[in-house]
Amino acid sequence: MDNKLYIVMVGLPARGKSTTANKIKEDLRHDSVRVKIFNNGDLRRKMVNNNTSIAEFFNPKNREGFEIRERIAEINLESARNYLKTGGDVAILDATNASKQRRDKIRSILNDHPILFIECVNDDEEILNASVLRKIETPEFSHLSVEEAIRNFNKRISYYTPIYRPLKDEPNFIRINSLHKTVIREEVKNGVPYYDQIRDFLVTDSIHHLYLIRHGETFFNIENRIGGDSDLTEKGLSQARDLAEYFSNREIPLIFTSQKKRTIQTAEPISARQKKCTIIPLAEFNEIDSGICESMSYSEIREKYPPIYAARKKDKYHYSYPEGEGYASMKERIDHGINKVLYLSDSSSNIMIIGHRAVNRMILSHFLFRREEDVPYIYIPQDKFYYISVTQNRKFFQLKKYK
Numbered sequence: 001m002d003n004k005l006y007i008v009m010v011g012l013p014a015r016g017k018s019t020t021a022n023k024i025k026e027d028l029r030h031d032s033v034r035v036k037i038f039n040n041g042d043l044r045r046k047m048v049n050n051n052t053s054i055a056e057f058f059n060p061k062n063r064e065g066f067e068i069r070e071r072i073a074e075i076n077l078e079s080a081r082n083y084l085k086t087g088g089d090v091a092i093l094d095a096t097n098a099s100k101q102r103r104d105k106i107r108s109i110l111n112d113h114p115i116l117f118i119e120c121v122n123d124d125e126e127i128l129n130a131s132v133l134r135k136i137e138t139p140e141f142s143h144l145s146v147e148e149a150i151r152n153f154n155k156r157i158s159y160y161t162p163i164y165r166p167l168k169d170e171p172n173f174i175r176i177n178s179l180h181k182t183v184i185r186e187e188v189k190n191g192v193p194y195y196d197q198i199r200d201f202l203v204t205d206s207i208h209h210l211y212l213i214r215h216g217e218t219f220f221n222i223e224n225r226i227g228g229d230s231d232l233t234e235k236g237l238s239q240a241r242d243l244a245e246y247f248s249n250r251e252i253p254l255i256f257t258s259q260k261k262r263t264i265q266t267a268e269p270i271s272a273r274q275k276k277c278t279i280i281p282l283a284e285f286n287e288i289d290s291g292i293c294e295s296m297s298y299s300e301i302r303e304k305y306p307p308i309y310a311a312r313k314k315d316k317y318h319y320s321y322p323e324g325e326g327y328a329s330m331k332e333r334i335d336h337g338i339n340k341v342l343y344l345s346d347s348s349s350n351i352m353i354i355g356h357r358a359v360n361r362m363i364l365s366h367f368l369f370r371r372e373e374d375v376p377y378i379y380i381p382q383d384k385f386y387y388i389s390v391t392q393n394r395k396f397f398q399l400k401k402y403k
Helices: 017-030 040-047 063-085 100-109 125-135 146-163 195-203 234-246 261-272 298-304 306-314 328-344 357-368 372-377
Strands: 005-010 035-039 090-094 115-121 173-177 182-187 207-214 254-257 278-281 350-355 384-390 395-401
Touching: 005 017, 005 100, 017 035, 017 090, 017 115, 017 195, 035 040, 035 063, 040 063, 040 090, 063 090, 063 100, 100 115, 115 195, 125 146, 125 328, 173 195, 182 195, 207 357, 234 261, 254 261, 254 328, 261 278, 261 350, 298 306, 328 357, 350 357, 357 372, 357 384, 357 395
Parallel strands: 005 090, 005 115, 035 090, 115 173, 207 350, 254 278, 254 350
Antiparallel strands: 173 182, 207 384, 384 395
């Protein structure tokens, strides 16, 4: 059986193709498979002297731009072919490959080994906007204002949209929702090497270095109050500075927080000590909504609402506060938040989430697979953080001090 394979990525810009390609590369390399990515955008930025951040370079009516892009695609096709000839096992072609015409051309040129097309689909507007913001942080767009960069990148997408045709007639393909990591459709014949591995990789969470941190001490913490939007105390600000010192020698490109002040205030000193770090607040990581008990202390709840206190104590995981939520009911949004983190991040980079006690318990349970009744009691201190590394081949968790 032929053990060489071409993987051809397909999809509109900002749909998670490069993130998916890098995930496949890292996972296959762990199994000693020789794999290399051939990215058209990377080659374009090396070959073209003029900056190609302006959308008109991608206008189909721009003959010069079209010919340059065709030449770049041909060079990468030939490089991928040579890579498999000279000892490589898997060559990943990372580009839009949006048209049926382009994919037919690829099939005609790369006819010496099997081809597996992988199409990334995502129509979540919020996450697409966040993905575009990540794209324009690259040096390619550094000479443009944020507004100009966003406008040009979205215009670039609009030039690809009319020619985009989803995978349908290709002999071997997988269409995936790249945000939720679910297979939409697959048509694969026998004889595609590494197929079972790759399909499993596509739907499995993989994160090499995740630092899961609870926000620093707040005024509500001192008073044992739940929820709310309290500021950090001086001790909490000191904890944030200690975290910043601890992580100053580790590259943290992204910090995901909730939309609450206490998580953002914890993130800001850490971000300030990094060369380049973006804080991304996500509503999905907001603390559990306590409904009518919001901002109350547990003793106040026990005195004012004895039935609520007793019912929650009896089944803490499944109980929801009146007009609020509980652990079980917020699982869907926490899972969605984790999917956003994985979508926007390079799984091999350092990733940080600064959350809340209940939120961090749910994040840990997502990777740890704890029994439901035990989740509300997972230890989440403010003077330590969890280091998590989860791949196809191992799961590692460590509770560490930062001072």
